[in-house]
Amino acid sequence: MSRARVAVLQVVSNQLSVTEAAIECGFSRRHLQRLLARFREGGLEALEPRSRRPRANPNQTPQPVRDRVIGLRVQLSADGLDAGPVTIAWHLEREGYRAPSTSTIRRILHEAGLVVAQPRKRPRSSYIRFEAAQPNETWQSDATHWQLADGTGVEILNWLDDHSRYLLSATAHRPASGDDVVATFLAAAQQHGLPASTLTDNARVYTARFGGGRNAFEYLLPVLGVRQKNGSPGHPQTQGKIERFHQTLKRWLAARPPARTLPALQGQLDAFQAHYNEHRPHRALGRNTPGHAYRATPKAQPADGRAPAHYRLRYDRLDARGKITLRRAGKLHHLGIGAAHARKRVLALADDHQVTVIDLDTGELLSTHHIDPDKNYWRNQNRPPGRWPSTTT
Numbered sequence: 001m002s003r004a005r006v007a008v009l010q011v012v013s014n015q016l017s018v019t020e021a022a023i024e025c026g027f028s029r030r031h032l033q034r035l036l037a038r039f040r041e042g043g044l045e046a047l048e049p050r051s052r053r054p055r056a057n058p059n060q061t062p063q064p065v066r067d068r069v070i071g072l073r074v075q076l077s078a079d080g081l082d083a084g085p086v087t088i089a090w091h092l093e094r095e096g097y098r099a100p101s102t103s104t105i106r107r108i109l110h111e112a113g114l115v116v117a118q119p120r121k122r123p124r125s126s127y128i129r130f131e132a133a134q135p136n137e138t139w140q141s142d143a144t145h146w147q148l149a150d151g152t153g154v155e156i157l158n159w160l161d162d163h164s165r166y167l168l169s170a171t172a173h174r175p176a177s178g179d180d181v182v183a184t185f186l187a188a189a190q191q192h193g194l195p196a197s198t199l200t201d202n203a204r205v206y207t208a209r210f211g212g213g214r215n216a217f218e219y220l221l222p223v224l225g226v227r228q229k230n231g232s233p234g235h236p237q238t239q240g241k242i243e244r245f246h247q248t249l250k251r252w253l254a255a256r257p258p259a260r261t262l263p264a265l266q267g268q269l270d271a272f273q274a275h276y277n278e279h280r281p282h283r284a285l286g287r288n289t290p291g292h293a294y295r296a297t298p299k300a301q302p303a304d305g306r307a308p309a310h311y312r313l314r315y316d317r318l319d320a321r322g323k324i325t326l327r328r329a330g331k332l333h334h335l336g337i338g339a340a341h342a343r344k345r346v347l348a349l350a351d352d353h354q355v356t357v358i359d360l361d362t363g364e365l366l367s368t369h370h371i372d373p374d375k376n377y378w379r380n381q382n383r384p385p386g387r388w389p390s391t392t393t
């Protein structure tokens with residue numbers, strides 16, 4: 001029996017006076033009088049120790065904010081979007097609430113049973129992060145698999161800025177080819193400027209170094225002054241940003257009805273790109289959006305300081321004499337690559353000053369031609385001028 005009960009029972013049974021019972025049990029008269037009052041109101045059960053927690057806490061998160069935290073968690077998760085404490089705090093501030101700390105938001109989610117424990121998940125602090133110092137310093141690229149509504153397998157080819165996580169390009173293909181890599185890279189470069197470097201894995205669409213020779217992308221980048229970087233085989237952590245990005249993209253797509261066609265999937269990707277770049281805060285960016293981070297810092301340029309240019313891309317096949325024709329400003333011009341390359345499939349890359357022709361099968365640089373609007377024939381600048389014997393009979 002507790003001391004409080006003993007003291008009270010001694011007093012109410014007239015065994016001891018209040019003063020004597022207080023002295024014997026080690027209480028003050030005032031505290032024993034409080035115990036007697038509680039006994040008269042609630043009996044012996046009322047004598048049990050009470051919580052010292054204050055009845056009101058002015059710093060407690062208001063109930064409307066707690067309800068909105070839970071509502072945002074459910075809503076964002078259902079939409080396939082990030083629903084972590086940092087993102088929830090960002091949305092609360094945009095809606096005019098005074099956002100609590102991320103630890104408080106996490107505690108609210110735990111109390112609501114909305115957090116699934118992941119004890120084996122590697123702690124974020126254990127990772128060594130690498131990040132480009134400027135936008136366009138490095139572009140990461142990779143393709144990821146997806147399925148249309150009928151189960152048809154397709155690939156989504158992405159280009160991501162390493163510094164800002166800005167999604168430069170997201171396109172659907174069946175499947176993604178080396179030509180698609182070149183085309184999407186040039187389209188992104190025309191819109192956002194050339195990067196100083198690229199970082200990809202060792203897939204055949206990016207490099208042919210393990211199969212001998214080089215592919216079109218590998219020949220294209222030196223022409224533009226862009227440095228190519230490839231991760232070590234079997235070490236996807238090097239391209240960790242775009243690998244993690246694929247999880248975000250697939251979670252968003254999975255929360256929507258499956259696209260039935262490739263154009264329908266492209267429409268979904270366009271909507272995702274707009275949301276991801278401008279309306280989704282990123283934890284690694286201090287809760288800023290990728291679009292804000294991409295525009296906040298001056299962009300890097302290729303090592304040679306090459307300014308952004310307009311590029312025109314054309315796939316063609318050389319004729320029997322190793323020539324192709326190119327229309328510019330409504331006028332046809334003839335490009336002589338060389339009879340030794342007759343019938344080869346080529347990629348012609350034209351900017352404002354010259355045309356570069358690359359063999360699509362081997363990646364070999366076949367010719368460069370200065371653009372001269374006044375001339376119909378643009379010769380191969382990689383060969384000295386003069387008449388060359390034909391290799392055909």
